[in-house]
Amino acid sequence: MISDDTRVQFYKDMVRIRTYEAALQRDYHADKTPQWDIGAGLIPGEMHLAAGQEPVAVGLCANLEQDDAITGPHRPHHLALAKGVDMKAMTAEIFGRVTGLCHGKGGHMHLFDPANHFSCSGIIAQGMPVAVGQAFAFNRKGTDNVAVAVAGEGAANQGAFHEALNLAAMWKLPVIFIIEDNDWAISVARDTATPIKDGSLRAAAYGMPSARIEGNDVEAIYEACKIAVDRARAGGGPTMLEIHTVRLWGHFEGDAQAYRGDELQEATERDPIPAYEKRLRAAGLLDDEAVAAIQAEAQAEVEAAIAFAKESPEPKPSDAYLHVFA
């Protein structure tokens, strides 16, 4: 049984992420006028937002400790925030500031926070083997930490997926593989990319326990992740979870999504946050006032982070030459 406090916390955490993504979306587009230019504005470059996928991050990370590791994909903000990455430093990074997590060198697809063992990469599925190595290190060092690799359902068709799962299973390492199935890999629909409906079947290829979690429900996700994380901590080896979630917005900002057709409307209706709010209201855990307070708190934190980013200095041009080698 998940406690009432935890349930409200789940809601708060999801609202916090959504508020963050919405604010980034706003600021990303704010100064790309008059002609929309991907490289212009205070936040330049590609921008992959995770609206709709908050339950995955929140349900997963509620099971993790600071010294557990996550390797995330190109769409990483929800995971970073839920894992405890400092919002200010992360935002400053996305704004390319010297106060950023990576002093402006990484950008939104390359957030590295060694204190929280969080990293991500823009190359599909390639974070998965890295998580296996982190789990290997935890195992050799005798800690009970776990490593989590998060990747999209599109990424699960990449060779690295196969190699990483097999290695983790063979070596019985404390890894959890989370596949965020949001039905799309850019414009390529899940069901045109693999003939199987239930991706968790793939774990059988490695003798690995697995499950597919439908419903994009933070509590179900939490419970499934709990089993996986507990097993990994106890030395029981890896687990693979395919979590059916939803991509509410474009693949990246600027994606007109013409390819989605009616599905886009249907997807919008699967927004997990109003649904969860409704459940918590029905359970008497939330009311208008509480919701407003939660939203206001989230908004305040996010705007403070953005303000911090905007006020932070840019890196010195010559910093470009630093850090090629340690």
Add this chain to the structure above:
Amino acid sequence: MISDDTRVQFYKDMVRIRTYEAALQRDYHADKTPQWDIGAGLIPGEMHLAAGQEPVAVGLCANLEQDDAITGPHRPHHLALAKGVDMKAMTAEIFGRVTGLCHGKGGHMHLFDPANHFSCSGIIAQGMPVAVGQAFAFNRKGTDNVAVAVAGEGAANQGAFHEALNLAAMWKLPVIFIIEDNDWAISVARDTATPIKDGSLRAAAYGMPSARIEGNDVEAIYEACKIAVDRARAGGGPTMLEIHTVRLWGHFEGDAQAYRGDELQEATERDPIPAYEKRLRAAGLLDDEAVAAIQAEAQAEVEAAIAFAKESPEPKPSDAYLHVFA
């Protein structure tokens, strides 16, 4: 029911291959004295022989036509011979002669015979996607040909395996994936490389029919391949077969196989040719005389091929600069 003639033919084909591999082994080592030197002698370089794996090649290829394709692995001779590649041209290639299949440029891991749609590659599992593309071409051209990718059980842990199977299944292409499980990938035992005992389980990850064939029995292999090939020809899509076979000799010539221990003796006892001979004798299809005749015929053909190779001229040194571009 497999006809008696076919059964005897299977035996002949297996003896032919074994005779070939044994003769190559003999000639490979013949002139590497006094100090054994991998680069010396009439046959230089690495040499991966397939003794023990004849049932796979023969059982498979009995189902194939000339315009069906095979992409083979680094251990390719049994497949090439069974597929109909000219023994003389192939042998000349292995001896590095200008009369060789590839005029001496390819060598034993790179045998290309477009007339028989046979090719192989020394990079593990990378022939598998190529076979998918050949099947794609057959499909688009409206033929009923099939493409077969053959790879070792070690190769099945490589990312390319995963990508190729998924593509073939998604596109329902006429491909047969044959995994030759000979228990070893050089010195790495199968069961230390993946936790699953039955590799055919992996096909479930792509919704693909599959089977594991135990016993290294040419007839069982033939029957299983027949189902797969018929399905592919009829437009029913790909099949994956893991065939348990045996590597009677070293991974490559010169491999002392210290890592095998007792298993080597046990493997020797699983030699498929004496076993099949015994069955055919029991069925009254072979007797001493027939066996001797078959062996003699094979030996004669093989020695003629080797003689052809030895008598053939070497390429001109300047040929090295040809064929970089068409």
Add this chain to the structure above:
Amino acid sequence: MTATIDASTRRVTTAKAISEAIAQEMRTDPNVFVMGEDVGPYGGIFGSTGGLFDEFGATRIIDTPISETGFIGAGIGAAVEGMRPVVELMFVDFFGVCFDQIYNHMAKIHYESGGNVKVPMVLMMAVGGGYSDAAQHSQCLWASFAHMPGMKVVAPSNPYDAKGLMISAIRDDNPVIFMFHKGVMGLPWMAKNPRSIGPVPEEEYTVPIGKAAVAHEGSDVTVVSISMSVQHCLDVAEELEGDVSVEVLDLRSLVPLDREAILASVAKTGRLVIVDEDYKSFGMSGEVIATIADHDPSMLKAPVQRVCYPDVPVPYARVLEYEVLPTRDKIKAAIAKVMG
């Protein structure tokens, strides 16, 4: 099969020039097909396959799973069986997940087979930075391909060349790497040099692979470049007109490398600047210089200036990225330096 351009020639983007070239070849040759991620209804992330899906449908314009080794290998298999695939790798930066198929198979099969097997295949891909896409989505990497034998490596700088080179590439019996810089595509959603939209004849025509173009004639200094950077070089050459006479040599391909054109130009000018958005060391600039040094180092009246991407990964922040990108200012400074 060249084409003439006059005032009436319509002006299109490089993206349109590429997709038109593919469409025209597809109309005449049923063996041509397109395969890659988001090449179907989306039309290619950088527009290289715009409109093709509508005309040719899903059997010939094929969206793939994110399985580059799988589908590039499939392209090779189809090519070996006589088809002429045009395969897209979305960004060159991803070549590390599939390079084996590219250089150990696509590029070598013809040679390994002693000339018996052909692999007529185009592998196209987006390259380049300048819009804050950071370390894994902004590289050029043409030298990484050009270093490996057996594939041609093409990178047009303008729409006219793009169409003609793409038609040549599709008709070529060899594997051709076709690199389009995002900045030359003329995308509506990316800042661009006006040179990314230009006159392109409607008919089919070819531009030969392996011939450099003197994009701007001059006599004081030779500036050798390729792809997007050529546009900057031309801007600089025009700006300096009357002051320094700059010859801009657009290599158009690294393999084959038009060494004669390099030698001819440097023989005339005696001064060499190389502008390259790929990493500096062990790359294009060294090979261009070696072309001179192999022949006659005394052709050079001054030290060579290399305006290349320094040996650092691509940083994200704009101020950092533009510090390391080859820009007009750096090209001008290099010309000034080499002029002494």
Add this chain to the structure above:
Amino acid sequence: MTATIDASTRRVTTAKAISEAIAQEMRTDPNVFVMGEDVGPYGGIFGSTGGLFDEFGATRIIDTPISETGFIGAGIGAAVEGMRPVVELMFVDFFGVCFDQIYNHMAKIHYESGGNVKVPMVLMMAVGGGYSDAAQHSQCLWASFAHMPGMKVVAPSNPYDAKGLMISAIRDDNPVIFMFHKGVMGLPWMAKNPRSIGPVPEEEYTVPIGKAAVAHEGSDVTVVSISMSVQHCLDVAEELEGDVSVEVLDLRSLVPLDREAILASVAKTGRLVIVDEDYKSFGMSGEVIATIADHDPSMLKAPVQRVCYPDVPVPYARVLEYEVLPTRDKIKAAIAKVMG
């Protein structure tokens, strides 16, 4: 932490020197471990891990499945968490199945993280041909690694350097590519130059990464090389003694490239020959030449001679392979030519 060699120093193979270096570091640092295909009981296909399994067992000497992306990625993950993996890629030729982990992750994480994350990892691999292993098992490809920023690239030519460089590599906080040519390993089953067995002190010592060695002093011509080819160059230099005074510069690493050493030697000799078993174009030779041309092309009294692997895949037949390999005869001819 250098070591001295005298007549009493035992002579060992390069393979032994490497495995000894790893063993000594493993004894003092529990974070060092070895991972790769056949590195366990087999001891590495080319002997680089001989004896380690017996001493350290299966928890620290780890045989992997044939999953290079998987285990190199795992090495990176372990390094990020503070371990010091020594990972073997069996042949450099296979880098195409795993290059993304190498150049997009291993080499870039430190930079992308703004210096916050270190990846102290050694990725070792066999390179080189000369024994008819054909197109997919005979390449050197060091320039392909050296072209990408963020990793050091080391390739020793003899046992002494191999041990000292391996110890440096393991202790380095950066990713280091450690390339051992099969021909320098001193394997009992491969023809070898006697230089592949040499004096190696038993104690631990380091050879600094990034410093070239003047392997043979001379004043008429500079011959720049690396790895196995250095042995050929030394043979030639000794043979020509009294006739031509040949300076042989063993680069020992391409990244960092010891440009000062190149300039210093060419300043002295004015003549340059480059010997490189990697493909010629867009590679090491061009960068060495560019180092001169950037500085002062007039240092060169004659056209440069490049004795490199021409831009063809490696053919199988011995007569074909030796036609294209850099051999002593070709080096001699190049020296003769550059001497005029």
